[in-house]
Amino acid sequence: MQRLHARYPFLEAARDAVATEAVDLATVVEQDRAVVDRARERVVAALEDGEIDEQHREPRIELLSYPVARVLVSMVEERVLVRKYARAEAATAYDRFRADFEQTTELKSVESTGLDLETLLSEFDLQPVVRETTGGYRIDVGTYLPLAEDLWEDEWNLVNRALADGEVPVSEAELQTLLQEAVRSRIEEGLPFDVPDVIATALEDDAAVIREVLADLELTREIDTVVPDLFPPCMKALLDDIQKGEHLPHHSRFAITAFLSNIGMSTDEIVDLYRINSSFGEEMTRYQTDHIRGDSSPTEYSAPSCATMQSYGDCVNKDDLCDRIPHPMAYYEERIDDADDEEIDDWREGEDGESASGD
């Protein structure tokens, strides 16, 4: 079994290698504890660190742990896990292939066990549509668009690219980022899938560990992660209006209150935020907030979808990410997901600093 397959288990050849190992997954999960342990570690590391940690020293265990990790992700059946897992695997692949590319460039004459750019491009059928130029690469626009779909920074927007003859210019580093996206989307493809009972039963304890890690993480997020910088443009605008003391129509007030509540703010925090606005009596604000939160009503209300926001004229200042999400919560979730913990801590410290100096 090649080490390359263990290093890059998403490759077609690695899938074949798993098949030719002549193992059925049910036997592996029942009899090969080392594989299951490594699979669980993969998923937990993806959640906690955003990447997959060091490889197992035995390539066979490393390789087989990948399909088992996919089974575990499928069993937990949470969209956020699928996304975080695929991103972590892709981020790890990115670090590895960049290291391999450097090595293959430096040691051209030495037989390498790593991956080279041509091989990775052909893995994703990209060779015919990526052309090397003197300054970098050009990629066919039809291929570029889906690959750059989840890269929401302005630089990836087609309007900021010198599109010519149906090709988009990209630097070497940008091409590597697009390849990371290709890896991510392959890993995400087909997840979650139905897991046969016999396999699910054998893996139930491991899936429970992952659910716990996920729950801890979500709890932390729900309570702590209120980062106005990452709010969708519509909610930023409504929050600005409130803080300027403007009177908001009922539907707008409902939208921002439900959003703040959905991201985990308490009634007291929301009331504090609204207190700045003289047009909100505290009692009425508290009553409305409790009602929306479901504390004084049978229903916890959700923030309106983008379609509803649009129909009320509350959808403003749309950006690129807006074109790809159906709901302001999805926008926020994606921005929070993309921000790493350090960035979030920086924002929090900035906030603390501001409020400390403002006091």
Ligand code: SF4
């Ligand atoms: S598209 Fe959705 S998230 Fe973006 S501004 Fe409009 S309502 Fe808000």
